[in-house]
Amino acid sequence: MIFLINKYLNFKIFNFISYRIMFSLLTSFFVNLFIGPYIISYFKKLQKFQIIRTNGPIEHLKKNKTPTMGGILIIISICLSVFLYCDLCNIYIWYVMSIILGYGLIGFLDDYKKIKFNNSSGLKILYKFFWLSIIAILIIYIMYINRENKINIELIIPFYRKAIVKINYFYIFLSYFVMVGTSNSVNLTDGLDGLAIMPVILISFGLGLISFLSSEIYLSNYINVFYSKQANELSVLCASIVGSGLGFLWFNTYPAKIFMGDVGSLSLGGALGIISILLHQELLLIIMGGIFVMETISVILQIFYFKFKKKRIFKMAPIHHHYEIKGLSETLITIRFWIISFILLLIGIISLRMHNAI
Template identity: 60%
Template structure:
């Protein structure tokens, strides 16, 4: 829509100034739209009794949240898509690539949440089938990049702090990127266990990638900051801004004590989308740095499983690690804020890894 208006005004739609303006408008639109429809969804979910299913073996304090609505990721996705339609160039390959992951993973998460609510248990889709469908969407995304995106983006990725080292991995990139997209979606899903714990790091991560994509899309700036230039990738700035704005709108309702939870429909779709953005920008390693909170949470689960299977002993009182601190008696708001601080610092470190040429 904004694109059509600019055609009549004869204005450079892809200029740096216009990209920044559209990004700000995208963030504000998705934020206020989320605020506007959020209360409606919360009331609607309460009437339909779409409540969070609490794990029986989880922390006892979580049973106080059993009447809290879930599947809030639905209106997060709606606000993101609305913002993208209004302000992005819909002919851009990168935009549709990320949208496909957002909708695909959102659909899988929706089915998973629906099954949990219908069956009144926390299992949802069987794990093997869940990973199967996540893998299918990821592989389609990767294949489309290889087939349709090969003329606009090379199959390379960059190592933070060592920008002179650019790895050319060709076909192996499909499998590596698969693990990035699927892994990020599940890492966010594991982290989404406390009020606002996952959404704020996602907002910071989206802001970090908005900055990176802005620099990457312009050859002059990519040369100055010694970042690999990727033609037309600056359009991802608008998409990242819409994710950040929608996340802020959701955080309005998700702060402690939460009025609604994201559900798998939100955590899988947002995590997968940011993983896809990292792949498109060739910044898979930077995702590890800026998303360190999600990495820590995932590693804590892996270590717990390995330790219990080999030693028959647990490393943590409960995994993911935020539950460990809960059981130790640390108040939930303190755990959340400290994880937010770690996430904020990790994004700053990630941006600092960009060396001025």
């Protein structure tokens, strides 16, 4: 809104995207800090507490009085920053916000059902998967018919400048897999205090950097990114996710005062997925989001191995619970996963330039 008003008032500071990025990050951060205590107190009064799995680690039972659905706080702060500082005429912004709000609604219904019926199951898996898929397919179809490149769609291979694959119609299937898969991966990772939100912050920073570079033709040619005039506004949106994530982490670090719930994990995961699709960096997301990939693979391996061998590879899946049961403290696991996520972010950023040496 400020961006649009500025076209008439002409405050020079808002003509520079770097300032809008900074204001977007700070606004979402301080909005979280300001309204966070009120939401936590309100949810405690309503007794909107996290439903703890009875078959999970015993230590988690003490968290049954911790409020959940903190993702509402994240979504509010992101929406406010986007509304204030992004160019609302940019179609990319509406793609991402549609996923955040749509997946957030599904997550909200899932959390609400868990609380109402005092059951950790929530929505039926097929029912939740169906609605996630419907929203993803609808957005992907709109993106496909409104794409900038009407001839073909390119998939950029990290580390190799000339390794660009024309995927065309396969784009629809790949985009669906990335969007729904990332959403569920973040959801699986959100099992320890602060575990999921830090990788989200780091990946958002990386994607924000790429979106900023993608909108400059000389910079996009210099590194291995796809040039897009509209991508610059994604850097402002990514900044709002970073700021909101940092603000939420203020309350979500051990011992957590609130959990994000499915309303937060599904919406944030979906946002990361669609931003990577818009930037043609789906494969880079796999590198930077290696923690989410690892968590998802651990669940898949556990299910299939138990189905065929009647044995478990891990003491419990996702893999962060495996290390918990082995005796590692929650904070130790979380911080080590943060470190791994940071290293993966650096590897992803390095891959943008490493192609010149290969």
